[in-house]
Amino acid sequence: AQKVTQAQTEISVVEKEDVTLDCVYETRDTTYYLFWYKQPPSGELVFLIRRNSFDEQNEISGRYSWNFQKSTSSFNFTITASQVVDSAVYFCALNAGGTSYGKLTFGQGTILTVHP
Amino acid sequence: DSGVTQTPKHLITATGQRVTLRCSPRSGDLSVYWYQQSLDQGLQFLIQYYNGEERAKGNILERFSAQQFPDLHSELNLSSLELGDSALYFCASSSGQGSPETQYFGPGTRLLVL
Numbered sequence A: 001a002q003k004v005t006q007a008q009t010e011i012s013v014v015e016k017e018d019v020t021l022d023c024v025y026e027t028r029d030t031t032y033y034l035f036w037y038k039q040p041p042s043g044e045l046v047f048l049i050r051r052n053s054f055d056e057q058n059e060i061s062g063r064y065s066w067n068f069q070k071s072t073s074s075f076n077f078t079i080t081a082s083q084v085v086d087s088a089v090y091f092c093a094l095n096a097g098g099t100s101y102g103k104l105t106f107g108q109g110t111i112l113t114v115h116p
Numbered sequence B: 001d002s003g004v005t006q007t008p009k010h011l012i013t014a015t016g017q018r019v020t021l022r023c024s025p026r027s028g029d030l031s032v033y034w035y036q037q038s039l040d041q042g043l044q045f046l047i048q049y050y051n052g053e054e055r056a057k058g059n060i061l062e063r064f065s066a067q068q069f070p071d072l073h074s075e076l077n078l079s080s081l082e083l084g085d086s087a088l089y090f091c092a093s094s095s096g097q098g099s100p101e102t103q104y105f106g107p108g109t110r111l112l113v114l
Helices: none
Strands: A003-005 A010-014 A019-021 A024-026 A033-039 A046-052 A059-061 A064-069 A074-079 A088-095 A110-115 B005-007 B010-013 B019-024 B031-038 B042-050 B053-057 B064-068 B074-078 B087-094 B109-113
Touching (some): A003 A088, A033 A074, B005 B087, B010 B019, B019 B087, B042 B064
Antiparallel strands (some): A019 A074, B019 B074, B031 B042, B087 B109
């Protein structure tokens, strides 16, 4: 079975603070993909990043960075110098293919509020 | 804008009724996925279609059914609706060329069952 845990239900920060959203996953598959999605107040789900299980390189995209650590089954997301527009619900998701082909297993989401 | 379209945006109906949600995938995408987002269950995978055929099934109720048409658009049919079916229903699409793939989500259909 696959499982994604986002232990932080809500995070509140002040603009320009750095914030890290935690994601821990469980799967028995050796090949899998991890994703982060953003759901702003408007409701749509916006794709942010995809990472496969063989690539443990950290990734940086502007103010966003991701830290994938297979040893701890974690795929954490950091926003540097947060902005009010970053306020959203962020979801970590896992897709292991195989018999679960196509199925994204989502965490419960972390509500991020950035105050001006 | 992901390129995935869903109609209608909002739907209000009564218990016992039947509704149809429609999804058009991104141009060129062959796979379509349906997800349900509710407060108590979170985001749950319902079903996937690839080029007209069912590919994977998740926690989809028997009262729910879906299909993908030759033009690749998909419909999710919800029947004998209950209060608990109130949720945001997302459609997503991917190219269908690899496994697993990035799924791009539509704006969702918000269903309210009264």
